[in-house]
Amino acid sequence: MKNKNVWSIKLSTASLVLIPAAVGVNYIGKLFAQVLKLPLWLDSIGTVLASMLAGPIIGALAGLINNIIYGFMDPVSFVYGITGVAIGVAAGLMARLGFLKSWGKATVMAFTVVVTATVVSTPINIIFWEGQTGNVWGDVLYAAVLNATKTVWLASFLDELIVDLPDKILTVLISYAIYRGLPKNLLQLYFTGSEIEELK
Amino acid sequence: MKPLTLYVDKKSFIHAVDPITKLFYLAFAVLTPVFAPIAYASLICALLSLFLLFWAKVLGNALPAFLFVCFVLLTVIVIQGLFGVSNKTEMFRLSGLIFYQEGLLTGVRVILRVVNIVAAFLVLTLTARTSDLAEDLVRAGLSPRIGYVITSVFQIIPQMISSADTIMDAQRSRGMETEGGLIVRMKAFIPLIGPVVLDSFMGTKERALALEARAFSASNKKTFLRERPVSPYASPIRWTFAALMLAALIWRVAA
Numbered sequence: 001m002k003n004k005n006v007w008s009i010k011l012s013t014a015s016l017v018l019i020p021a022a023v024g025v026n027y028i029g030k031l032f033a034q035v036l037k038l039p040l041w042l043d044s045i046g047t048v049l050a051s052m053l054a055g056p057i058i059g060a061l062a063g064l065i066n067n068i069i070y071g072f073m074d075p076v077s078f079v080y081g082i083t084g085v086a087i088g089v090a091a092g093l094m095a096r097l098g099f100l101k102s103w104g105k106a107t108v109m110a111f112t113v114v115v116t117a118t119v120v121s122t123p124i125n126i127i128f129w130e131g132q133t134g135n136v137w138g139d140v141l142y143a144a145v146l147n148a149t150k151t152v153w154l155a156s157f158l159d160e161l162i163v164d165l166p167d168k169i170l171t172v173l174i175s176y177a178i179y180r181g182l183p184k185n186l187l188q189l190y191f192t193g194s195e196i197e198e199l200k
Numbered sequence: 201m202k203p204l205t206l207y208v209d210k211k212s213f214i215h216a217v218d219p220i221t222k223l224f225y226l227a228f229a230v231l232t233p234v235f236a237p238i239a240y241a242s243l244i245c246a247l248l249s250l251f252l253l254f255w256a257k258v259l260g261n262a263l264p265a266f267l268f269v270c271f272v273l274l275t276v277i278v279i280q281g282l283f284g285v286s287n288k289t290e291m292f293r294l295s296g297l298i299f300y301q302e303g304l305l306t307g308v309r310v311i312l313r314v315v316n317i318v319a320a321f322l323v324l325t326l327t328a329r330t331s332d333l334a335e336d337l338v339r340a341g342l343s344p345r346i347g348y349v350i351t352s353v354f355q356i357i358p359q360m361i362s363s364a365d366t367i368m369d370a371q372r373s374r375g376m377e378t379e380g381g382l383i384v385r386m387k388a389f390i391p392l393i394g395p396v397v398l399d400s401f402m403g404t405k406e407r408a409l410a411l412e413a414r415a416f417s418a419s420n421k422k423t424f425l426r427e428r429p430v431s432p433y434a435s436p437i438r439w440t441f442a443a444l445m446l447a448a449l450i451w452r453v454a455a
Contacts, residue, residue, distance in 0.1 A: 011345065012408075013408040013411055013412055013416055013417055014404065014405065014408040016345055016348075016349055016408075017349075017352075017404045017407045017408050017411065018401070018404050019349045019353075020349055020352045020353045020356045021356065021400040021401055021403065021404050023353045023356075023357070024353070024356045024357050024359075024360040024396075024400055025360075025393070025396060025397050025400060027357050027360070027361075028360050028361070028364045028393065028396045029393055031361070031364060032364070032368075032389060032392045032393055033389070035368070035378070036378055036385040036386075036388055036389060036392075037385060038382075038385055038386060038389065039382075042389070042393075045393060045397075046397075049397060049401070053401075061346075061349075065349060065350060065353065068350070069204075069350070069353050069354070071321065071325070072204070072205040072206060072207075072325045072330055073204065073205065073206060074265065074268065075265060075317070075318045075321035075322055075325065076268075076269060076314075076318065078321060079317070128310075128313070128314065128317075129272065129276055129310060129314070130276060130280060130306060130307075130310045132272065132275065132276055132279065134271075134272035134275075139275055139279065142279065143279045143282070143283055146279070146283045146284075146285070147282075147283040150285050151285075152285055174389065174390060174393065177390060178390070178393065178394055178397050181394065181398075182397075182398070182401065183398075183402075186401055186402060186405065189404075189405060
């Protein structure tokens with residue numbers, strides 16, 4: 001159940017149609033988080049799931065297209081497209097490297113995704129917002145660290161990390177819980193590496 | 201239902217301009233202030249974008265997007281004013297807090313930068329239909345497969361929102377609690393998102409079959425249902441934006 005090549009680019013039709021579904025799941029995840037008034041965004045579950053199923057390239061595309069689409073509702077989102085790509089690549093690579101076998105491994109995957117997302121978002125925050133994230137708790141920490149150390153990148157990194165940590169960890173773990181429940185005939189579409197999805 | 205895009209259907213010169221030219225404008229408005237070695241380049245570009253929004257009669261529709269970033273920008277100016285790295289010169293005191301000139305200036309620069317970028321994107325998103333943009337990008341050489349992915353998102357999301365409503369009602373009728381403590385609300389998340397994922401991911405299989413039955417993967421050159429005449433002015437306008445951007449870059453290197 002594991003592809004040999006982690007970077008295999010299978011832009012099969014089955015993988016491509018996964019992208020709109022992933023973007024939709026991202027959107028609905030965010031919607032439910034708002035309806036339930038959760039203090040999280042949970043808006044990249046679709047990206048992570050697409051990466052788990054179809055690998056880093058489709059994951060990256062799902063992340064990128066997701067932010068482009070969101071950008072048509074909220075222009076700031078365009079800028080964070082690179083973060084979407086990074087989340088897709090990190091989750092997809094870890095999935096292909098076999099980190100979907102157990103909850104323990106999935107947790108390692110979750111932390112990898114958090115660190116990747118934070119490392120990529122921090123420069124964007126610095127270029128765009130002088131390091132802030134717009135999240136109240138994160139920005140309070142930002143102000144405190146900036147005042148204490150006078151280093152923007154450290155303050156900004158911690159600001160982003162504290163905001164991303166609970167959100168992205170839960171995103172990956174929720175995605176993993178759902179992934180485990182996906183029916184086998186769906187998983188086969190993406191994992192066998194055989195010609196099943198080639199319909200021509 | 202809330203529309204998925206900010207597009208406002210109006211008749212104006214800006215609306216009539218093709219989406220690719222707007223992309224050139226976007227690149228110009230965002231990158232020129234980055235390249236140009238003068239501080240007020242952002243201001244000029246932002247004013248230009250605001251003028252274009254006014255010309256397209258959509259300035260009022262742009263307001264919510266600006267209000268959205270306004271709050272963050274307010275905290276930026278306060279935090280930079282109080283704790284900015286280069287703070288030296290005291291400007292004023294407010295109930296014991298000292299605001300510094302350098303930090304406040306940094307804050308103003310951030311505001312100009314963000315307003316400029318948001319305004320430039322709004323020129324595109326408020327006046328260009330996403331379907332037209334995707335179609336023109338495919339004409340310009342984007343893979344039709346990716347073009348399909350982009351347009352289909354806008355069809356899928358409204359469907360998924362309505363199925364999300366159904367799932368919410370169904371789970372509530374089975375006694376799932378969606379109100380209460382944080383843990384209760386957290387627990388409700390998986391039974392809500394799970395069916396949405398299953399529904400949409402299982403649907404991908406059928407969608408792939410349906411697409412293949414219509415020769416989606418055929419390698420032949422695709423043709424278009426609609427012909428969209430491109431204005432003879434489009435090309436010179438695009439090159440003007442590209443040239444201005446290049447000029448700013450050369451200015452930066454030379455200066």
